[in-house]
Amino acid sequence: MSWPGPTELLWAGLLLLLGAVGWVVFEETDYLSILLPSFAVVATAAFAAGSQLAARRQQRRTVEDEVVTEVSWPTVLVAIALSLALFGLEVGTWLIYIGGGLFAFGAGGLLREWTAERRALRAAPERRAAR
């Protein structure tokens, strides 16, 4: 993988450099020195971790092997459920409960999709080998 290495490091490095200029040259030790480096480091570290995980998973299967459910209503349900739960902060606790319930349904659906995908993935090489 030629990335996330260079691009990401360059990005974080540039942000740190700009923060350092503010701190050292302009003696801005308040928000500048807190916001810029911390967000830069946290965001790039988080993304690096995520993409490393993804890359490791990627090594185990090739792109063609990946099976993705074509229509994923549980994803939609989860998104709507979380939104409703958020609105519940204003509307009332009952909406938070409804949102939570829908989220549980959606999460269950997602779990089903993932297991089905994994089954299909395990079945796929055998099918090819048989052919």
Add this chain to the structure above:
Amino acid sequence: MTDTRREFDQVAGLYLPIGVAVVVVIVALVVVMALRYRVRDGEQEPGDDGPGGRRRPSRIADAPRAEALYAAVLVCIAALLVWRTFSTEAREDHPRAAATATIDVTAARWHWRFDYRGTGVTQLGGDRTPPTLVVPAAQPVRFTLVSIDVIHAFWIPARRFKRDANPGASSSFELIFPTTGFWRDGGECSEFCGLRHAQMRFDVDVRTPAAYAAWLRQRRAAAGAVGAAGAAG
């Protein structure tokens, strides 16, 4: 002494010609390139380089030296602008002159109040009429600025200056008004502050130092008379 308008004009005097020149040159280049290298309808098939010796697009894909040189020119322009700005900024942020008058400005939704420090004189507007800020001409006037509710901003366009009025933290600055005159709606709130933000204005009345002193005396006397009448009653 910091004449904010003069500072503005000086900085603008460098920025404006450069900006206009950049826009004119690049727009001209865009137009010239588009017309000069245009191919007409009918000969616009991609990769068309048929008979008749039609010109092919150049394949030169970079020019590192030219681009580096150009980038260096850009850095020089940026450095020039920054130098101009910094030298002005140093003067505006650290005024040295001693002010002759100090006016405490209080911003509140959606009114201005001007207290002339040490005199007991206060300028307030009516419900629909803005107050008048009376200041002496050609003398530095110190302002302290505070808000009692939300964030406002004190803006006198003729002085090319504004400053935020924050609740709970006062800010101070100096302005100088070189010429006498009366500006209807010469000052306004420029930080959105709710319902009647558009009406939060004040008039600016710049008088000669003598006329200003006379006005102040008269207002003090009136305030004193009111105070005396109140005490007598």
Add this chain to the structure above:
Amino acid sequence: MSATAPVARPPRPRTPGGLVGTLASTDHKVVGAGIFVTAFGFFLAAGVLALLMRSELAQPGLQVVSEEGYNQLFTIHGSTMFYLFATPIALAAGIYLVPLQIGAARVAWPRLALAGWWLTIMGGLSMWSGFLTQQGAADVGWYAYPPLSDMPNSPTIGTDYWIFGVILAAVAGMLLAASVLATIVKLRAPGMTMLRLPVFAWTQVVSCLMVLTAFPALIVAMALLFAQRQLGGVLTTPEGPIAYQHLFWFFGHPVVYVVFFPFLGAVAEAIATFSGRRWFGYRPFVISLLLFAALSMSVWGHHMFTTEAVKNTYFSLTSTALLVPAGIEYFDALATMWRGRIRLRVPMLFALGFLVLFLIGGTTGIWIGSPALDYHDTDSYFIVAHFHYTLFGGSVMGLFTAIYLWWPKVTGTMLRERLGRWHFWLTMVGMNLTFFPMFFLGEQGMARRVADYPRSAGWTTLNTLSTIGSGVIALSLLVFLLNVAVSLTRRVPAGPDPWGGHSLEWATSSPPPPHNFDALPPVRSFAPLLDRREAEQDRGDARGAVA
């Protein structure tokens, strides 16, 4: 043969689950187009709000809306344009095009993209639902500074729903950005190294990096604001409001670049394609993009010059330094056109319009990056003019460049050239007529966010001109919608590559099949199709020489 073919590649209906299934599809093309259409709908809706505002300002006095109404109009206009239109549509273009440009069959984490679409919809419903409540929608500006946005000063429910809307849209933006960035990291075709990414894909990389770095600050700011409104004691004066401004602008400045870079990328693709030349200076361009993005993360304090709470000199330095990467981009654009074979088709016209209009937005941006000038111009109509030249003149012109460029790829049909020209020239006229007078209004002292102005100020003529201009913009959009309708009803098939494109998306059918590619050409540079064409030319030359 025919019996085994379906086994090798199972036949997939274009929209599994029928029309309703498109709403839950994990195909990046369906999701990308869905977000695109949703965001464009928000663009039109927010445009209607702008027309209402311009009608109100055409003359002094209050004729069209009340002050309460006006404050809601500009709040929802700005919020919709940023949170529900510009950010989603910029990233939707990435969701749709990035896999095609890098030779991938799908996006990474397609469920994140799908969830991002729905969160955008829910956020939009939440933000706009304020208009249905008794006290109306949020009326605190798209930045909602406390203490104005605090409960005692803005007790309306609409403001709470606005906060929810912003949070949902911000989360959606992060999900979309994560999906696009992960696609570029994980799923590039063989041979497609980072330094062979097409220019548009690179602009998506920097935009996504900025989203992932900056948007958390917005979510934190919104959570703090909500807590302050409900519980109090969080953003107490005097430090609280300043801290909020820092958090907000730490997001708020980068976001204007998030919604700028992808359209710069679209413009670059259009200029290269319609000049018949490789995009000039690819490596310096990539480096300057990264520098551009990093610098723009460090300039947020220039929104706070008049607060006395920031080191003005530092933020002035970084803001002015932006002219260096921006200047390099212009150099590359002009050098690409130099000695090209320029076809002035509609995408190219919009790309050139972008160069001209963004230039005005950019140079005025350097102007207000100087505190001495900003002390006068900030929060005045000068700023309104400036950022509309960057966001309308830049991003929206770039958006239409992208639409005209990739419409044949997405729909398989052509947009009409003549209607496109009308659209372009009406946009140019309307845009300049609307926003150029605002520079003078601001210099003369007209503050932003005012429903009314005194007749004595002498601003009536310029305001009337500006309102007429907004009508011309509306007309130009009607022409565009007509063009869309004509294109979809009287289809002119586009074929896989109507323009002579450079990158991989033009190597597949229009619209692309669900799996995107049947075969990929070799990737040896960032313009593989141009490589192929030039190699064919050279072979032709060689044959000609031999003959």
